Amino acid sequence: MTEFFAQGGFGFFVWGAYGMVALVLLVEILQLRAQRRTILARLGRLSRMRDFGARE
Amino acid sequence: MALNWFRFASPAAFYPLAGRLIPLFWVLTVLALALGLYWGFFETADRLGGGNPQKEYYRIIFIHVPSAWMSMWLYVVMVSWAAIGLVFNTRLSFMMAKAIAPTGAIFTFLALWTGAFWGRPSWGTYWDWDPRLTSELALFFMYIGYIALHSAIDDARRADRASALLAIVGLVMVPVIFWSINCPDPNQCAALHQRSNLTTIEGNILFAMLTMTFAFWMYSFATSLMRLRSIILMRESESLWVRELATIGGRA
Numbered sequence: 446m447t448e449f450f451a452q453g454g455f456g457f458f459v460w461g462a463y464g465m466v467a468l469v470l471l472v473e474i475l476q477l478r479a480q481r482r483t484i485l486a487r488l489g490r491l492s493r494m495r496d497f498g499a500r501e
Numbered sequence: 502m503a504l505n506w507f508r509f510a511s512p513a514a515f516y517p518l519a520g521r522l523i524p525l526f527w528v529l530t531v532l533a534l535a536l537g538l539y540w541g542f543f544e545t546a547d548r549l550g551g552g553n554p555q556k557e558y559y560r561i562i563f564i565h566v567p568s569a570w571m572s573m574w575l576y577v578v579m580v581s582w583a584a585i586g587l588v589f590n591t592r593l594s595f596m597m598a599k600a601i602a603p604t605g606a607i608f609t610f611l612a613l614w615t616g617a618f619w620g621r622p623s624w625g626t627y628w629d630w631d632p633r634l635t636s637e638l639a640l641f642f643m644y645i646g647y648i649a650l651h652s653a654i655d656d657a658r659r660a661d662r663a664s665a666l667l668a669i670v671g672l673v674m675v676p677v678i679f680w681s682i683n684c685p686d687p688n689q690c691a692a693l694h695q696r697s698n699l700t701t702i703e704g705n706i707l708f709a710m711l712t713m714t715f716a717f718w719m720y721s722f723a724t725s726l727m728r729l730r731s732i733i734l735m736r737e738s739e740s741l742w743v744r745e746l747a748t749i750g751g752r753a
Contacts (some may be wrong), residue, residue, distance in 0.1 A: 453547055453557035455622055462561045463620035466568070466611050470720065473607055477727045484734050488747035489740070
């Protein structure tokens with residue numbers, strides 16, 4: 446196991462490269478999910494406002 | 502023809518289709534990532550022999566080459582949608598182009614970053630103004646320029662057209678990157694990035710690399726379609742079908 450993480454002494458370079466890929470792709474996925482939730486919440490608010498306006 | 506493809510050129514028709522496709526692309530991404538990473542780390546030799554002796558750090562190839570390929574392919578796909586949008590004046594094509602750009606920029610950044618972490622142990626430097634590294638950096642700025650120009654223009658239709666033109670002009674970078682190997686013989690010149698040949702790569706390494714490339718393609722489809730759905734919702738927020746969707750809670 447230790448041997449695997451050491452990558453023959455090049456662990457810093459191998460995991461530095463793989464780590465950045467994992468980090469950036471994960472952040473992109475989380476950002477997309479947050480963006481979708483924000484838009485749906487705003488559209489829901491707009492729709493409730495319209496319903497309220499129609500009842501007046 | 503029984504199936505009318507042009508039906509899906511309408512955002513209202515494509516939105517639910519994309520929603521059904523996204524989970525499929527995620528499943529394929531995870532499966533290909535698992536297979537590619539397992540094969541790359543456990544079914545390949547620790548050291549490369551022959552004319553290109555490299556130690557364990559060569560395993561960066563399994564993310565570096567797919568990222569670099571994606572950076573160029575996604576640019577071509579993005580420009581294709583932008584050009585289709587300009588020619589046929591279809592809203593969805595412009596939205597496709599806009600949805601692809603951030604993922605393309607991310608893969609361009611990752612190609613540069615993983616290249617730096619591979620270059621340090623193999624060439625002794627993180628960065629060099631080598632033709633391929635420099636032209637890849639220019640491609641990164643083309644993506645940034647496209648995104649920045651689009652967000653700088655308030656009117657969505659004008660932003661679509663202006664940034665589409667910029668993207669088409671920037672397409673010149675892709676062949677430049679492809680042919681940016683100016684060194685036929687490494688003994689005669691100083692360029693760091695050498696020509697590589699898929700037919701001379703050892704079978705297990707090639708398999709892991711192509712599996713990772715497939716995984717990155719599926720990832721790009723999934724994230725671009727997710728972004729596209731958000732763009733459609735924002736741009737069509739005044740249309741009846743989005744209003745109805747918002748009323749029922751957006752579960753479609």
